[in-house]
Amino acid sequence: MTTDVGPDVGPDGVSAELPPAAEPEPMVQPAEPVAVLADEADGTVIRLGPVVVKAHSPASDQAALRARLRVAQHAALHGVLLTPLGEATVRRGRLVTRWPYGQxxxxxxxxxxxxxxxxxxxxxxxxxxxxxxxxxxxxxxxxxxxxxxxxxxxxxxxxxxxxxxxxxxxxxxxxxxxxxxxxxxxxxxxxxxxxxxxxxxxxxxxxxxxxxxxxxxxxxxxxxxxxxxxxxxxxxxxxxxxxxxxxxxxxxxxxxxxxxxxxxxxxxxxxxxxxxxxxxxxxxxxxxxxxxxxxxxx
Missing domain, CATH: 3.90.1200.10 (Aminoglycoside phosphotransferase (APH), C-terminal lobe)
Structure with missing residues (x-):
């Protein structure tokens, strides 16, 4: 899967890399490590420390996905589905959701x-x-x-x-x-x-x-x-x-x-x-x- 949100993009849609500090200081590192967990046709998933960000497929039905997200937040599903972190946002035409990291x-x-x-x-x-x-x-x-x-x-x-x-x-x-x-x-x-x-x-x-x-x-x-x-x-x-x-x-x-x-x-x-x-x-x-x-x- 290809996506506009790559491993160098943070959960707010901006670059997760910081410019190097002035010499002779070493390069400043991102506050959290960034790792690509999945890059497939139905979505790209990246991890930023304790948070996982998923950019869903451009072909996703956004209304249906938002309905599914609300159900995942419902009290009846606590302890069954991983609970999302807040609402979905749209970045570069892709619906983006945030989740706690799970092993x-x-x-x-x-x-x-x-x-x-x-x-x-x-x-x-x-x-x-x-x-x-x-x-x-x-x-x-x-x-x-x-x-x-x-x-x-x-x-x-x-x-x-x-x-x-x-x-x-x-x-x-x-x-x-x-x-x-x-x-x-x-x-x-x-x-x-x-x-x-x-x-x-x-x-x-x-x-x-x-x-x-x-x-x-x-x-x-x-x-x-x-x-x-x-x-x-x-x-x-x-x-x-x-x-x-x-x-x-x-x-x-x-x-x-x-x-x-x-x-x-x-x-x-x-x-x-x-x-x-x-x-x-x-x-x-x-x-x-x-x-x-x-x-x-x-």
Whole structure:
């Protein structure tokens, strides 16, 4: 992602670097260290000491994002979502939000991944009735994200190296979805994975860009897809379900969303491999294999 707010820009939109002092004094340093935490298509995130600043995508719906920000500040979400620092501002055409810094999940220590805590946070999020919130929210973005990934793959001309994998993924996308019980729409995160958790006086969910009202199965569908593909340890999956409070067989209400997230993740893996002209990685192969099972193909 490109942005007008780079690592040399402070939270007030001005340069975070100071001019050097007169010789022979050493160069004056910024009051807080500046670090780029993410620079992707949906936003640039920089850290300035205890504060994190996010410049959201220029394509963001500003009215929807402001509504999501107000919901994140609501008392019903305290202890569930990381609470933003004040209101959003607009800098150089980009909506900018400020947040307290939280320590992300340590990806080098999978034995300490907070799966149970993540399940408990999702359960608390889904328990918030949208009608009790101060203003209407847009739909959670999970289904739309899945549809965009498939359409991007359909429109991409592929070489022979990925032709078979692309066929499997698109056949899985077109395979009829299983019927499922009707569920009451809830408040949903819209893009849940462990990268969306930080520790800030307890585990908190971050990234409200896809927050909205929808089917709660979509928040569990990505780890369910990893589990079905053999990429998530069964014990971790059970910890997530236990933290969420699931009893009985979860697949009748998870299967349709899990299939869609499997297709989305496989499509994204193929698109990355094509863009970088590299081989499909291990996770991508496993997800494409899952698509073959969904489509009933070898």
């Amino acid at each position: 992300p999940v340590d990806q080098a220590a999978p034995e300490r991944f907070p799966w149970a805590e993540a399940g408990a946070l999702l359960a608390r999020l889904h328990a918030v009735r949208p009608a009790t919130l101060p203003l209407p929210l847009p739909a959670a973005a999970g289904p739309a994200r899945a549809a965009r990934a498939v359409e991007r793959l359909r429109g991409r001309v592929t070489g022979s190296r990925f032709a078979s994998a692309r066929t499997l993924v698109l056949r899985a996308a077109d395979h009829p979805s299983p019927t499922r019980p009707t569920v009451r729409p809830t408040l949903c995160h819209g893009d849940f994975h462990l990268g969306q958790l930080v520790w800030a006086d307890g585990w908190r969910l971050i990234d409200i860009d896809d927050l909205g009202v929808g089917d709660p199965a979509w928040d569990l569908a990505r780890p369910a897809a990893w589990y079905a593909a053999g990429l998530l340890d069964p014990n971790d999956w059970q910890q997530l379900l236990a933290g969420y409070g699931t009893t009985g067989d979860p697949w009748p209400w998870l299967e349709a969303a899990t299939r869609a997230l499997t297709v989305q993740s496989a499509a994204q893996a193929l698109l990355r491999a094509q863009l970088t002209d590299t081989q499909l990685d291990y996770d991508g192969v496993a997800l494409v294999d899952s698509c073959g099972r969904i489509a009933g193909l070898p």
